[in-house]
Amino acid sequence: MSGKPSVAIIGAGLSGLRLAQRLTPFMQVTVFEKSRGLGGRMSTRRTDGFAFDHGAQYFTARSADFEAFLRPYLENGTVQMWAPRLAQLSSAEAPPRWTAPRYVATPGMTGLAKAMAAELTVHRAVQVDRLVRSGHQWQMLDAEENDLGRFDWVISTAPSLQTARLMPPAFAGHPSLEAAVMQGCYSLMLGFDTPQMLNWDAAWVGQDPLAWIAVNTSKPGRPAQHCIVAQTSNRWADTNLERDQDTVRAELISAVEAVTGLAASTAAYISLHRWRYASVATPSATPFLIDPDNRLAAAGDWCGAGKVEAAFDSASALAEALEITLTG
Ligand SMILES: Cc1cc2nc3c(=O)[nH]c(=O)nc-3n(C[C@H](O)[C@H](O)[C@H](O)COP(=O)(O)OP(=O)(O)OC[C@H]3O[C@@H](n4cnc5c(N)ncnc54)[C@H](O)[C@@H]3O)c2cc1C
Known part of the structure; x- marks a missing residue:
């Protein structure tokens, strides 16, 4: 026994892993992740030789803290700059100019989470279902009532609605959780056996259902197979979340064909992913x-702008507050 208080962190996305890194010096940290993969919404789908970043597309580093955090990962190539040829489709407007660098993890978006998790204890494919008080600790259980362990502290980094469902009624953060509003998004993944001729690598689409299309292959360190990710607007996703998924998929394939001229329906690999909680319409009122x-806490991108950097900021701020709480 090290004598350090124990903490269970729910979620191995950027928030959860950043918290785990920051809390390890003064807490016994265990991370629980319901998926087999790491990175949460910074994830990569690999199949049949194709690889798609079907969640976060890239990220910015506007704060000195986030820049400092990224530096070693930039130095060892885990994170690299992405400077695609940009276009604006379905509109006469010129594409926005990127003045700050855009970064991606390699060899896929999940690469950053994998590097961060290397020194941490992460239990994958374990979904926390509920917390039950056990003396001065919290006992965590899965849906089959299996005992996942007892911890002095529990922190959730799941999206706000999922955190609200997990946290016991006693949690003082419920009003803030309920104030946060998240939005959905669909990602359509298209893998081609032969390169597709396009004069752009990433494009905004100013016309529902589509908002963004990226040639995943144009990002550094990706496999050569031609992979395209098309994402819908959040507004369109929210009004179409419960529709038959085959119908949504067919509509999105037609939309891609209409705006790009690509023969999307002939792609060798086609898959649709529905994100119920992709980004943030209204953040919670506090940074964590x-x-x-x-002895409960929560953090995540829903405490801020709903971006990768917001997830980092929320986790860092909570870690600092916990350090003060525990070490005085
Ligand atoms: C389609 C899409 C496009 C995006 N594009 C961009 C972009 O271009 N730039 C940008 O900066 N951001 C983008 N984002 C947002 C960015 O991905 C998120 O802001 C960031 O990854 C959030 O990190 P997080 O750790 O807070 O949450 P998450 O990554 O969601 O991590 C939470 C983790 O908790 C796990 N979890 C949930 N419930 C449980 C449970 N009960 N038990 C165990 N584990 C659980 C989840 O599986 C997940 O891994 C995009 C997101 C999506 C979905």
Whole structure:
């Protein structure tokens, strides 16, 4: 026994892994992730030789803290700059100019999470279902009532609605969780056996259902097979979330064909992913949630702008507050 308080962190996305890194010096940290893969919404789908970043497309580093965090990963190539040829489709407007660098992880978006998790204890494919008080600790259970362990502190980094469902009624952060509003998104993945001739690598589409199309292959370190990711607007996704998924898929294939001229329906690999909680329409009122009396806390991109950097900021701010709470 090290004498350090124990903490269970729910989620191995950027928020959860950043918290785990920051808390390890003064807590016994265990991360639980319901998926087999790491990275949460910074993830990569690999199949049949194709690879798609079907969640976050790239990220920015506007704060000195995030820049400092990224530096070693930039130095060892885990994170690299992406400077695609940009276009604006379905509109006469010129594409926006990127003045700050855009970064991606390699060899896929999940690469950053894998590097961060290397020194951490992460239990994958374990979905936390509920927390039950056990003396001064919290016992965590899965849906089959299996005991996942007892911890002094529990922190959730799941999207706000999922965190609200996980946290016991005693958690003081419930009003803030309920105030946060997240939005959906669909990602259509198209893998081609032969390169497709396009004069852009990434494009905004100013016409529903589509918002963004990227040639995944144009990012550094990706496999050579030609992979395209098309994403819908959040507004369109939210009004079409419960529709038959085959119909949504067919509509998105037609939309890609109409705006790009690509023969999307002939792609060797076609897959649709529905994100219920992709980005943030209304963030929670505070940069993180902490309830020292109950030893519960929460953080995530929904505490801010709904971006990778917002996830980092929320986790870093919560880690700092916990350090003060625990070490005085
Ligand atoms: C389609 C899409 C496009 C995006 N594009 C961009 C972009 O271009 N630039 C940008 O900066 N950001 C983008 N984002 C947002 C960015 O991905 C997120 O802001 C960031 O990854 C959030 O990190 P997080 O750790 O807070 O949450 P998440 O990555 O969602 O991590 C939460 C983790 O908790 C796990 N979890 C949930 N419930 C449980 C449970 N009960 N038990 C165990 N584990 C659980 C989840 O599986 C997940 O891994 C995009 C997101 C999506 C979906």
